[in-house]
Amino acid sequence: MKYGGANAAVCADVDTYTIPHLLLNNLSKHPNKVAVRKKDRGIWQEYTWREIYTRVRYLALGFIALGLQKGDKVTFIGDNDPELEEGIIAVQSCGGITAGAYPDSLPHELKYITEHSESRFAIAADQEQVDKFVRLKEELPLLEKVIYWDAKGLAHYASPFLMSYEQLMQLGKEYEQRYPTAFEERIATTEPDDVCALFYTSGTTAGRPKGAVLTHRSLIKFGEGTVHKCEITPGHNLVSFVSSAFIGAAFVITIPWLLTGATVNYPEEVETINRDMREIGPEVVSSVPRNWENMAAMAEMRIMDAGFLKRLCYRLFMRVGFKRAGLSYKGKKPNILWRLLFYLAEIALFHPLKDKLGLSRARVVTTGSAQMSPDTFRFWRALGLSLRQIYAGTEAGYISGHEGNDIKDDTVGTLVPGVEARVAEDGELLVRSESMFQGYYKAEQESASAIERGWFHTGDAVDIRTDDGHLVYLDRVKHLAKLNTGETFAPGYIEGRLRHSPYIKDAVVLGHGRDFVSALIAIRYDNVGRWAEKNHISYTTYTNLSQKDEVAELISKEIERVNQGLPAAVKIKRYVLLHKELDPDEAELTRTQKLRRPLVEKRYESILDSIYNGRDEVSVEATVTYQDGRQVVTKTAIKIRNCDERAR
């Protein structure tokens, strides 16, 4: 694969490389180039490739000294930090296999991953994560040591079970005295087809998460796809804010970083991302649709709060933006008058807005992992951002994405070079590629049913357009729903459109095997709250606010907007404003914020029955799980509402 002329940063023989080889490659090519930037104590600290290499080397030697063998597993958990990435690469340099848990995993979730992967060691960020392991110690007999990098609060935890990064590196230095070439020798034993990581899928399919097995080759191929589709070059700044437990972090950040030698920037804290983004001004930003939806909603809300003149400006110039986006879809060049207007809009609105969001230098921004509504997509395109869809999965590898100027708002782009795809008779997409996973860890039956004769069953209903080669994602095959009247519809698509509203945080669209389409809606507390304050509507809690008639009126307008774009037979007829937000702590959403449909349908069964039995109110009892695992039961009555008849 080629990486664009002068910027060619990757060796021709990359196919023979493993992840540690990529690190060595960067060391020999540009040892003094800044590899990583991390904000610490309020100042951006820079680390060169040599520094990163040195730390990885001693960490790896430390692991070897601890007895880490090729093929041993290491669980990691923690917020994104350069240290985490160093630890992961160190383990992979030793021929080890990493298994990631999300930083907000509850102890039992962490236990499952550590146990299932048979991890001998664990890498943990700080006291919060170390505490989880300390509590689980007796239940995890295979786990020998937990290594942490942020020692705050841990100074008095004296225990042979725990070890700091500094201690591990010291161990590595001592080991080096005796075996000076141990690190290089170990790297030499790694092969592209060795397994290097397990990624536990969030399990939208219900049940336990499954560990997808990936090799060095598949991850590197995966990353190559990103470099190709996003045109990443060594001079680019990337931002790390997708959790490393999610394969997205590897294929949109880590591997492209290692392949090109670009710079990865780490925000100070999860809460400071917005401000830090402005300071970084990254050229390439990759995020999940939920995040883009949130940012768009936030921007629109702020505008609504602004004065009359600003609102007018916004409305006028957004039209100009939509026009520009529309022209670019069609591949047409705007005339001189429009070009002048674009220029005006850029200085008056788009640039300041993008600057506020830290996107002023962004050349390519991508979205992936879940469906994004065309409305949100158009919003960002209107601002002049080259927003591109990535269609990829932990198991499927990189499938498709937008490229260059070939961007369409209703597709997920064209196939990545080297990927074969075909659509089965039931509409399911099958793919075959080198970036694909090898199967599920310790689940042969599931692996066999997922991969048939080399083809992976994605479970996605996708249409491959013959005229332009673009893929159109419809929904999960099993989520395609059918009304009793025989009409089929894609709930995920409608949900995405609903979520585009600044007032709607989550939506669950239902109707399979029923007479009509209905929706469960969770309002966006901060925006609706602000709207209520502005309109002198008093409220106390989320539950209270969600059941106000005025709020229902507001939301029904949003539903009407969505209904207008739907065929008459599948318009939303009844809806409920939920008394609480959908919450990953209660397993209603996955940690990557995807909806767990079967669980939600089961949990809200009584509400559903009431919707379809024509009742107007239903009393619900909800068990709320706090972050620390405590459970509390709340009881409340919620109203079932009909959509405006005129809308239909």
Added chain:
Amino acid sequence: MQFGGVIALDNVTLAAKKGEILAIIGPNGAGKTVLLNCISGFYRPQRGRIYLDGQRIETKPAPERAKLGLGRTFQNIELYTGLTTVQNLMAARQLFMKSNVLLDAIYFGPANKEEVAHRRVVEDIIDFLEIEPIRDVVVGALPYGLRKRVELGRALALEPKVLLLDEPMAGMNWEEKEDLCRFILDVHEGQGAVYPDFPTLRDGVDTIVLVEHDMGVVMDLADRVAVLDFGHLIAEGTPEEIKVNPRVLSAYLGEEVVA
């Protein structure tokens, strides 16, 4: 200590030992805050003596006492509400700044160096208390729980040997309390190599005196508890002893009236 006809503190003899967390409890109006105010120099008692490290301090003004190693927080948060978090913490470091007004004004040479050194300490405190997101936020705009945390930060910036905390948990929710308890314990224990350049966080604050209403917090944190009632010290001992002390129970629950 007497205010007009009210005797707020009467014959209270109490010592906080090196290395302990001492909690002072008592019903409303028992004189807990008055005691802290006397120690920190906010009030000057009419009679009696106060020693810090064997040195008499009851006649010294508050800033002197701060220099000797007394740091405190207030029940009703006394921060500069118009300044940011960093500015509030830097203001506390003023106590240690030596350069003169002229050099400060042109921000040159030693003044610059000094500012940077103090800012390092302040950034250590910000890191320790996990308040990076509010570094540049004006304190007046912060929610209560965070303000309390900034106030603790300011007390730490004084590099105290003895830390006086006046109802640090008041008005906090359960999660905020848990966070703050952890911070107090972490301050007490010291963080060693995590903060090599800031002795207060590295070695910890030996002695912490805590006025608190939340009995759960007191029982979890304190090594020793002293109980005040109407200006008198009525009991002293470990949390377990205090829990069953009959005088304490009657002070809190009222005495049974025998008809």
